[in-house]
Amino acid sequence: MTSSPARSGRTERTVSVGVFGGLRLIRPEVDLASRPPRERLILATLVAARGRTVSVSDLVDILWGEEPPSTAINQVQRHVGELRRLLEPELPPRATGTAVLGAGDGYRLDPAVVGSDLDRVAVLWTQARRSSAAQAAPAYLEALELVAGAPFSGLAWGKLTRPQFSAVERDRIALALDAADCALELRDPSSLAQALERVAADAPLDERLQARLVTLLARCGRRAEAIAVYDTARRRLWEELSIAPGPELQEAVDDILSEDARVASGADVPRKLPLAPAAVVDRAGIRTVLEEATATALRGEPAILAISGMAGIGKTTLAVQWAHSVADRFPDGELFVNLRGYSPKGESVSSAEALGQFLADLGGSGAGIQGGDGPLGEAYRRAIAGRRMVVVLDNVADVEQARSLLPGVPGCLVIITSRTHLPGLVVKDGAVPVPLNRLTDEESRRLLARRLGAVRVESDPASIDSIVVSCAGLPLALALAAASASGSPEAMQDVADGLSATSSALDFLALDAENDLRSTFEWSYRALSEDAARLFRLASVHPGVTHPHGALASIACLDLARTSATLGELVGANMFVQVARGEFAVHDLLRIYASEMSGGTFERVEAQRRLVGHYVHMTRRAFLAFGREPVAEVESPPPVAEAISSFASPDDAVRWFLSERKAVLETFGLALALGLDREAALIALDWRPMRQAVDPPSIMIEAIGQATDAAARCGDERLEIELRRDLAVNLGLSGHDMESQHHFERVLETYREWGDDAGEANTLRNLGYLDADPSTRLVLTAQSVAAARRSGRSDILAISLVSYAAIVLMFGTNEELAAVTVEADRCVAESGSDYLTPYVVVYRAIVHARAGQFDEALALVETTRDSLDVMIQAHSAMATVIAAAGADLREMAYEARELFDRLERDHEEFLTNDYESAIMRPWMDDAIAAMEGRLAH
Known part of the structure; x- marks a missing residue:
């Protein structure tokens, strides 16, 4: 509906x-x-x-x-x-x-x-x-x-x-x-049962609905009416369809009769659940899954819940809490066993021991049963047959251990917890997977409020927020933090400060031998293979929020196939989480534990060096996607050659940089810290086209300055001068005119001494873009084009012509702009500088829009719609406003102007030159005003 x-x-x-x-x-x-x-x-x-x-x-x-x-x-x-x-x-x-x-x-x-x-x-x-x-x-x-x-x-x-x-x-x-x-x-379903009776009366032949009504009426103590509903449905089915009741309807009435018989017999009912956990919170999206499985069991069908998640995520708490909440729906009692699947060798519970315990709980005995798990399992299943029970199998190590303890009969709700996903149970046994993720911030606050009391939580919200961030949604960590903070009024602040310091975080989550997060993590770590344990330790050197498959292969120095198998093991053990194709994440506290495991070792330093090497080659591949010639060669080979990806287009390279921006920038800092000056300079050199597209100039200055100094230290003057030019550009765009000019003078002088026409063309192009005087800007960009022609390099001429077109757009005629874009378009195609194509396209669109060729302009703009470059988006918006307004497309024109306004507001530093407001906006305003005048008449 x-x-x-x-x-x-x-x-x-x-x-x-x-x-x-x-x-x-x-x-x-x-x-x-x-x-x-x-x-x-x-x-x-x-x-x-x-x-x-x-x-x-x-x-x-x-x-x-x-x-x-x-x-x-x-x-x-x-x-x-x-x-x-x-x-x-x-x-x-x-x-x-x-x-x-x-x-x-x-x-x-x-x-x-x-x-x-x-x-x-x-x-x-x-x-x-x-x-x-x-x-x-x-x-x-x-x-x-x-x-x-x-x-x-x-x-x-x-x-x-x-x-x-x-x-x-x-x-x-x-x-x-x-x-x-x-x-x-529900504990009292009577009101819903009454409402359902009215609907069921209109559907006497729907056996599913009649079966539910029979069960509900019995639950409400209306057993005679429930049996009457069954008799009426049975009679109608025979009279109108000539069929007998199906299994679902028949089992509904059989359950009533068998339950009456069990109550009359006075048999003992096992109640083996541990105490209901205190201070739990409902998890978003989980309750529905639990309710559906429980309803399945109550209908007399097999129902298995397989709750999985990392250590400390709250699997046992959820299982026991849910089992208690539905216990009164299963009249024959509850069974519980902690199999200690991740305890040290010799401490885990064998299947035979668990089966013997279950037999005893059910009123029988495993004594004298020979032949191991098979005969014991058969005896267990005979003993539980016909009963409706909740069976909790806690801390299961693997599929076979769980499978040996399944009741094998319908009507029981089985709840399994494990640190692995147990896919075999899902595929072969129909288990419903319940993967537990970290708590949300709000759920974490509710848990702390239940542990510490709402008054204490409300009295120091800053400390609570800090604890929530540090524990990153891990219920065990939150519980341990709450226990540590439950003393003096100052204790909560002490815990917040201790958790926020990476070096001491796990110390504040260790109360005693039984309540220690490190020990909990260690149980999972010990179960890993050698490759998985090594990758787990070394992954902590990766600084990104998520860890790409290729980067992990480089860090561990494993080929991609072996890395995939190892990652599969780590994901299966809930030590890693796969967040997207080829992307993995580690819980913050697990990352701290992994860092402790590898901290201060030669193994970790070598992994960090391989991480730097990986991103040196990745940023070079991204740079090459723009069709530019590199200034300096990368001398050392990649740690794992097949782990270095290629990029099909400039936009692909920008998307990669956006997804790995944090990792690239922090790896640059790591290279500096390790004394890998040339590697740091190469990363900063090659990230330029990506950062220019997405990062404001002011935040780039510090890193580019550090890279320039690193290039000077390693004695690579060409690398230093090219980075110094980049530094001068970003200083100028950020308003540091004198400092920018100082660097430009040195760069231009050096390129002229070397006779490097390409370097001179690039520098003049930058100077022309930054100069405040229109006539000087035209002169400098024209000189840039001349130097580019002398260089004989079509790629340098292409970018110089595109830059010249930007200046002509502002200060030249539409005819001059058309002529420049024609040559720029041809030169871009000849040089393979595809990254410049969107710029040429938007300039051509503006030419058409200003010439009254509105359909042509809008068609060209449409081809740049998916560009990630802010300047291309701004120019496309302007061209759309002019063309749409000219074509009297009011809604499109206003939407495009709103986009331009949003770009100007959200990316202020990208639009630093006065011409954006002094020239582009009046063009848009005039076009819209003319449209409104026409439409008004």
Whole structure:
């Protein structure tokens, strides 16, 4: 029962239609009984379509079937006209109104104007499905009360069997089934059971709904009525369909009879769950999965929950807490065993020991049973057969250990916890995977409030926020931190300070031998293979938020295939998390533990050197995607050659840099710290085209200055001068004019001494872009083009011409700009400098827009839509405003101007020259003003 969203700007529907219990018009209040049957049928069809278009041919088919009259279409149009005036009584003659809209070859109701009880039911249903059982119950109750009457009753039965209407009835039954599953989770399901009775009465042959009702009535203590419902359904099935009740309905009544027998026998009921954990919080999205599995078990079907996650993520707490919350739904008791799957060798619980414990709990004995796990398992399954129980298998090491302890009979809820994913149980045994992720910040605060008390938490929000950040959503860490902070009033601040210091964080999460986060991590670490343990330790040298597959291969010096296998093991053990294809992450506290494991070792230093080597080669590959010639060669080979990716386009290189920006910048700093000056300088040299596209100049100055000094220390003068030119550019863009000029003078003098025309062209181009005087800018960029021609390098000439075009755009004529872009376009193509193509395209678009060729301009702009370069986005927005305004496309023109405003606001330092506001904005304003003048007349 999905409802369409309301149209923007409309907040109140003016028409309301009732569906359930008969078609009726609630607002405006009109008795539809006197309306023509075909008019009522059109209204019902449009309401059932829920805002979608119903074609005229479909309406003709619904009204007349296979033999419509020749006037059928005219009659439909006449009925729609009458319907419009019915829904909107004040509608003038011949007006179409806002309720029934013509759409293509048909009609639809505007959901912003016309509402129905279908819409309200859809909202309630969605709200209920996203909530816990207790929170969902009121929404389900209201929805069931709305659908208590059959939908569209009063229409001819033959019409109601059409798909448009039968879909509404199917949704009604599906809603009732969901509500029944919710009711089975409640301590008092009586109100929902009463509401379900009314819906079930209209669906006597739906065995699923009748079975749920039988179970619910029994749960409410109405066993006689439950058996009567079964008898009625059984009789109707035989009389109308000549079939006996299916397994689901039969098992529902069998459960009542067998439970009565067990109660009469007075058998002992095992209650083996540990104490219910205190101070737990609900996890977003988890409760629904648990409720669905529990409802499956209560229907007498096999149900296995496999809860997995890293050490300390709260698996056991969740399992025990949920088992306690549903224990009263399973009358034959609960079994629990901690298998200690990750404890030191010799301390884990064997399958035979666990089976013997379960047999004893069930009133039997494993003594004297020979042959090991097989015969013990058979005895266990015989003992549990016919019982409805909760079985918790905690701390499972592997699939086989878990499988040997499964009841093997329906009606039991099995909850398994493990640090591995146990995919074999999911594939072969139908287990429902419940992977636990870290708590959200809000969930973490709620957990601390329950542990420390709301008053203490509210008294020092800064310390709480710091603890939440440091514990990174790990429940065990939060619990240990709360325990450490539970002493004096100053203790919470001490814990916050200790956790925020990486060197001492784990010390503040160690209370004693039994409550120590390091020990918990160690149990998982010891179970890893040699390769996985090594990669886990060394991955901590990677500074990024996520760790790319290739970078990890380089750090560990493993080929990609071996790295993939090792990562698979780490992900399976929940030591790593795969966050995207080829991207992995490690919990912050696990990273600290890994750093401690490798800290101060030769192994770690070598891994750091390989990390630097990896990013030297990655930034070089990214640089080469722009079609530029490198200034200096990379002398050392990559740590793992196949781990160095290539990039198909400049935008691909920019996307890579955006995803790994933190890692690249911090690896640059690591190179400096390790004394790898040339490597640091190369990284800074090659990241230029990516950083220029995404980073404001002011934040680049410090790193480029450090790189320039590093190049000087390693004696590579050409590398130093090129970096100094980059430094001068960013200083100038940031307003440090004198310092910028000082560096430019040295750079220009050096290039001229060397006779390096390419370097001179680049420097003159930079100077021209930064100079405040228009005439000087034209002269300098023209000189840049001349020097580029002398260099004989088409790539240098291409970028000089593009820069010259930018200046001509501001201070030249449209004809001059057209001539420059023609030559620039040709030179870009010849040199393979594809990264410059979007610049040429937007300049050509501006030429067309200013020449009145609006369609051509808009077509060119469309090709730059996906560019990540802020300047290209700004120029494209300007060209769009001029062309769209010229073509009287008001909405497009305003959207483009809003985009330009947003770019100017969000990327202030990219648009530093006065011409953006002094020239570009007046062009846009003039174009829009001219458009508004034309449209006003």
